[in-house]
Amino acid sequence: MGIIPIEVRGIEESAVCVPVLYIEQEPYLILIRRSRKLRRHPGQISFPGGLIEKDEGPLEAAVREMKEEIGIKDGCFQVLGQLSGTVTINSRVRITPFLVLLRCKEFHLSREEVEEIYFVALESFKSTKCVEIVMPNGNVTCRYPLKDLVVWGATARIISQSLSQIEQMLKEVRA
Structure with a gap:
C-alpha cells in the first residue's frame, strides 16, 4: 500500500533570512520589530522575510524581503x-x-515594515533556554527571555531548532 499524501489546507508559504553579522569577531543574529501598522504579526520580533510571491522560490523571496x-x-x-x-x-x-x-554594516530600514533592528549575540541564545509557553488556545511554543528583548513563537522556534546548524555553517565559512 502506497503513502497517501495529506493536503494541508490554509497554509501559506513564506521565507525569511536569518542574517548574521560579525561584530568584534563574534556572530550576532539580526532581528527586526515588525511595524505595528502591518496586518500580520504587528509589532512582533522576527527575521526579515515574508510571503513567497508567484513565480519565485523560497530563497528568492527571503532575499527580496531582506x-x-x-x-x-x-x-x-x-x-x-x-x-x-x-x-x-x-x-x-x-x-x-x-x-x-552579512559582509556590510550598512542598513536602510523600510519604516513601512520595520520599526527597529536588533543585534543579538548568538551566544545569548546558546546560553539561554527557549522556555516552553502554552498559548491561551492550548498550542505550545517557546520564548527566549533575553535582557532587553523577548523573542518568542516561530522566530524562537527557528533559532532553537537551528542553533547547532547555524554554528556549523558559520564554522565552515570561517575555516
Whole structure:
C-alpha cells in the first residue's frame, strides 16, 4: 500500500533570512520589530522575510524581503544554507529560513515594515533556554527571555531548532 499524501489546507508559504553579522569577531543574529501598522504579526520580533510571491522560490523571496526591509545590497551578503523551518501557530504560515552572512554594516530600514533592528549575540541564545509557553488556545511554543528583548513563537522556534546548524555553517565559512 502506497503513502497517501495529506493536503494541508490554509497554509501559506513564506521565507525569511536569518542574517548574521560579525561584530568584534563574534556572530550576532539580526532581528527586526515588525511595524505595528502591518496586518500580520504587528509589532512582533522576527527575521526579515515574508510571503513567497508567484513565480519565485523560497530563497528568492527571503532575499527580496531582506533587501526591502533592512536595505541589504547585492554583494553584501552570502547565503550559507537552509535552516529548520516551522509553521506559525495562529496564522498557519510555513516559514523556510535561510542563514545569511552579512559582509556590510550598512542598513536602510523600510519604516513601512520595520520599526527597529536588533543585534543579538548568538551566544545569548546558546546560553539561554527557549522556555516552553502554552498559548491561551492550548498550542505550545517557546520564548527566549533575553535582557532587553523577548523573542518568542516561530522566530524562537527557528533559532532553537537551528542553533547547532547555524554554528556549523558559520564554522565552515570561517575555516
